[in-house]
Amino acid sequence: MPPNPKKALSIVEPAATVDPGRSTVIRIAGLSKRFLTAxxxxxxxxxxxxAIGEGEFVCLLGASGCGKTTLLRILAGLDRHTDGxxxxxxxxxxxxxxxxxxxxxxxxxxxxxxxxxxxGLRARKLDKAFVRERVDFFVHKVGxxxxxxxxxxxxxxxMKQRVSIARAFANDPEILLMDEPxxxxxxxxxxxxxxxLLRIWSDTRKTVVFITHxxxxxxxxxxxxxxxxxxxxxxxMDARVTFARPRNAYELRAxxxxxxxxxxxxxxxxxxxxxxx
Amino acid sequence: MADDDRNRxxxxxxxxxxxPADPDIGQSARRRARLEKVLGILSPLLILVLWEIxxxxxxxxxxxxxxxxxxxxxxxSLIESGELARHxxxxxxxxxxxxxLGAMPGLVVGTLMGLSPMTRAIVSQIVxxxxxxxxxxxxxxxxxxxxxxxxxxxxxxxxxxxFFMAINSFAGVANVERIYWxxxxxxxxxxxxxxxxIALPGALPMILAGLRLSLGVSLLVLVGAEFVGAKSGIxxxxxxxxxxxxxxxMYAGIIVxxxxxWAFFAMLDELERRLVPWAxxxxx
Ligand SMILES: Nc1ncnc2c1ncn2[C@@H]1O[C@H](COP(=O)(O)OP(=O)(O)OP(=O)(O)O)[C@@H](O)[C@H]1O
Ligand SMILES: [Mg+2]
Numbered sequence: 001m002p003p004n005p006k007k008a009l010s011i012v013e014p015a016a017t018v019d020p021g022r023s024t025v026i027r028i029a030g031l032s033k034r035f036l037t038a039x040x041x042x043x044x045x046x047x048x049x050x051a052i053g054e055g056e057f058v059c060l061l062g063a064s065g066c067g068k069t070t071l072l073r074i075l076a077g078l079d080r081h082t083d084g085x086x087x088x089x090x091x092x093x094x095x096x097x098x099x100x101x102x103x104x105x106x107x108x109x110x111x112x113x114x115x116x117x118x119x120g121l122r123a124r125k126l127d128k129a130f131v132r133e134r135v136d137f138f139v140h141k142v143g144x145x146x147x148x149x150x151x152x153x154x155x156x157x158x159m160k161q162r163v164s165i166a167r168a169f170a171n172d173p174e175i176l177l178m179d180e181p182x183x184x185x186x187x188x189x190x191x192x193x194x195x196x197l198l199r200i201w202s203d204t205r206k207t208v209v210f211i212t213h214x215x216x217x218x219x220x221x222x223x224x225x226x227x228x229x230x231x232x233x234x235x236x237m238d239a240r241v242t243f244a245r246p247r248n249a250y251e252l253r254a255x256x257x258x259x260x261x262x263x264x265x266x267x268x269x270x271x272x273x274x275x276x277x
Numbered sequence: 278m279a280d281d282d283r284n285r286x287x288x289x290x291x292x293x294x295x296x297p298a299d300p301d302i303g304q305s306a307r308r309r310a311r312l313e314k315v316l317g318i319l320s321p322l323l324i325l326v327l328w329e330i331x332x333x334x335x336x337x338x339x340x341x342x343x344x345x346x347x348x349x350x351x352x353x354s355l356i357e358s359g360e361l362a363r364h365x366x367x368x369x370x371x372x373x374x375x376x377x378l379g380a381m382p383g384l385v386v387g388t389l390m391g392l393s394p395m396t397r398a399i400v401s402q403i404v405x406x407x408x409x410x411x412x413x414x415x416x417x418x419x420x421x422x423x424x425x426x427x428x429x430x431x432x433x434x435x436x437x438x439x440f441f442m443a444i445n446s447f448a449g450v451a452n453v454e455r456i457y458w459x460x461x462x463x464x465x466x467x468x469x470x471x472x473x474x475i476a477l478p479g480a481l482p483m484i485l486a487g488l489r490l491s492l493g494v495s496l497l498v499l500v501g502a503e504f505v506g507a508k509s510g511i512x513x514x515x516x517x518x519x520x521x522x523x524x525x526x527m528y529a530g531i532i533v534x535x536x537x538x539w540a541f542f543a544m545l546d547e548l549e550r551r552l553v554p555w556a557x558x559x560x561x
Contacts, residue, residue, distance in 0.1 A: 076463050100463040106456045109555040110478040119474070120464040151555050171464065 013158055022053030024089065025174060026075065031084035032232070033070055044070045046232035048084070051089060052224075054091075057201060057208045059218035059225045061265060067233025068211045069103075072177050076100045086124065096120065099168035101178040103211075107152050107163045111252050114139060114148040116163050117148040120171030158189035165193070175207045183213060190247060194221060197256060202245065216267045219258060220249055227265060229272020231252045236272040237265070282335075285339070336519040343525050348532070351525035365533060368447060368503065368511040371427065372495045375434025380491060383442025384484065391450025404443060412437040412494075413501040420506055430502055430510075437498045445487025449480025485549050491531050492541040500534060511537075 033045040044067045052058050060068050073079040074086060076098050088097050099120060109114045117139050121131045139148050142162040144155075152160055161181055168176055182190045198221065201208060212218050218225050222241050229236040241261065243252055252258050325345045331337055332344035339347070355361040390397045392405075416433055423429040453476060461471040477484075503512025511530055518526035550559050 078459055078462055096465060098463070100460075102456060102459065104456050106460050108457060108460070108475070108478070110481070110553075111474075119460075123464050123466040123470060153555050 014085055022055065024051050025091075026050070026089075026209075027085070027087045029085045031071075031074070031081050033067070033079070034073065034082045043229075043232040045081070046230070046234055048233065048235060050226065050235060050238075052207060052209065055205045055207055057210065057221060057223045059222035060209065060211045060228060061213070061215060061218050061225060061269055062228035062233070062236075062271055064213070064229070064254050066228045066230040066272065068228055069179055071228070071233065072100070072179050072209065072211060075175070076177050081119075088175065094122070096173040098175045099171040099173040101161075101164050101168045101176070101181045103180040103183065105152075105157075105164075106117040107160055107167065109152050112149050112151055113144055113155070113163050116152070117166045117170050119167060129241055134170055134172075135177075141169075142166045142196065158185050158193065161185065161193065162196070164189045165197065165200075169204065169206075173206070175209065178208065178210045179246055180211050180213065182217070190217075195249070197221070198246070215262045215269070216253070218265065219243075219261050220247060220252060222274040223263060227272060229269075237268040239265075245271045280382045326386060341524060348525050348528045351523075352529045352532075355526065355529055360530070361533065364509060364511045364514045364530075367509045368499060369537075371430045371434060371499055371510065372426075372492070375431045375499070376438055376491060376495055377494075378431055379435030379438030380442045380488065383439040383487075383491075384446050386439075387443040387446030387448075387487075388450050388472070388476060388480070390447040391453075391480065392472070397447075397451075401447075404440065408440045408444065412498045416502050416506060425506060428498060430507065433502050434495045434499055437494050441494060442484070442487045445490070446480055446484050449483025449487075450476045452483070453479035479556070482549075482553050485545065485553065488547045488548075489542065492545065493538060496534065496538055498539070 027048040028048050031045060031048040032043065035042045035044055048071065060071070062068050074081050075088070078100075090097060104172065108119070111119070114135060117134045118131055121134060139145055142165060144159060144162060144166070145211065147155060152163070155163070161184070165181065166176075182193055185193065194217065210218075210221060219241055224238070224240050226235060227237040228234065243258075329344045329346060332339055332342060352361075388402065390400055412433060415436070416429075419433050419436070420429045423432050457479060458471070461475050466474070492510050499510070500512035500515070503510040506515040507513045511533055515527050515530035515534070518524070518530060549556070553559055
């Protein structure tokens with residue numbers, strides 16, 4: 001990563017490229033998705049081109065309904081695209097490609113915090129001692145060690161979301177897919193979880209695709225911000241955010257470059273909507 | 278209450294309203310809860326006392342409506358002779374064997390309907406048309422096929438239970454939120470594991486509700502069957518006592534049926550508390 005906090009923006013338009021020196025883990029080319037609805041066909045994504053490098057933290061921005069979740073679900077294998085190419089490079093066979101942190105509360109209410117975090121590992125029938133160690137580690141890492149045996153209804157909203165994050169990280173996938181994971185949280189909890197996420201990410205160096213509606217959050221977290229317009233969803237803008245890490249939220253927000261980036265992304269999100277109406 | 282206090286709060290010449298403190302941190306609520314429990318026990322007792330008085334005063338014909346004290350006497354002798362235990366034992370066996378025979382297939386069919394739209398398409402119309410038939414109406418048929426012995430009672434109870442379990446577990450599984458299935462799929466779990474860790478726990482509250490209905494309906498159906506086609510069991514006790522005009526024994530039988538139903542519900546309450554601690558009604 002270029003260690004230059006001043007050089008904040010380098011727009012890569014229209015198609016994406018990956019940092020030289022990084023190998024590509026996600027390659028999407030000419031991807032479209034159509035749904036069959038009661039009122040006929042609906043085109044949710046059209047001609048998406050995107051390449052994401054290993055270890056990159058990519059934020060997806062875009063107005064509501066532009067197809068962000070649809071794209072994420074395709075990457076997660078929960079939906080199939082209609083046309084084009086989507087590839088994920090598997091570094092190690094047998095390791096899961098993706099884990100998802102969903103926007104809604106998705107932890108199982110009938111399992112304890114610990115069992116929720118262990119879910120993916122147990123499904124892979126890994127060695128018990130290994131699972132125990134790994135789950136303990138991540139439960140601890142998200143600060144829920146004293147709630148390991150609690151059921152989800154005994155947790156606050158922020159704590160539930162941490163369980164969900166721990167569950168995804170513990171599974172040790174190639175790529176983490178996060179769909180507005182913090183949108184339901186208050187300002188304080190969100191800030192805490194953002195920093196926690198960055199800390200865990202910098203320890204594990206996972207590739208992250210992170211959907212958010214908060215431009216501010218995107219600029220704070222991301223190496224790269226991709227703005228989608230639509231529907232049908234298409235890439236409107238693809239820019240690098242090169243603020244040095246580790247980042248301090250307060251210092252960063254005080255920089256004029258930060259404000260400039262936020263304004264620019266905001267303008268592109270708006271253009272993405274207007275362009276289609 | 279707090280609002281009453283506010284309206285009665287004293288204000289001085291400056292218009293200052295003093296908000297009253299309340300040293301009661303919940304003692305009165307606890308006292309009230311205790312009182313509610315006592316009243317819950319007292320009210321049926323009160324009815325029994327009134328009943329006794331009305332009969333003794335000759336306002337009701339004691340040959341048809343005997344006083345509670347008379348029923349109690351009969352009750353005692355029925356217990357002492359071991360006759361009551363025998364009838365209850367026979368009926369409970371029929372209920373539980375029938376329950377087992379009907380609940381298992383009901384759970385399987387309901388779960389399959391919930392899991393697979395294809396199964397649902399094939400089975401649901403059949404279930405919907407057979408379910409409303411009063412099961413006691415097919416008892417003659419069941420006896421014709423399975424004989425007049427115990428088997429026919431098991432089968433009748435099983436048939437009644439099957440529909441409740443099938444319909445409830447179907448509704449339970451079908452209504453498991455999509456997000457949980459997505460989580461399972463995103464972690465690549467097998468179909469079998471998804472059923473064990475998602476479908477069944479997600480449907481468990483509905484399955485237990487089905488079990489509750491099943492216990493109720495099995496008692497209902499069984500007593501009816503024992504009226505006409507049995508030589509033992511609590512239903513037989515009631516019907517036979519009526520036939521020989523032993524009205525007190527009949528009442529004793531009816532009361533036992535009520536008590537059994539009550540015990541079944543208490544059992545299910547406890548089962549739900551243990552098995553579904555995450556359900557809103559069981560959270561503490
Ligand atoms: N299963 C589906 N069937 C039909 N249309 C769908 C389906 N899923 C999504 N869509 C449509 O595709 C478009 C994109 O939906 P998507 O959920 O990806 O939006 P989004 O960008 O994630 O929006 P938001 O920011 O509000 O979450 C929407 O117009 C939506 O109505
Ligand atoms: Mg979305």
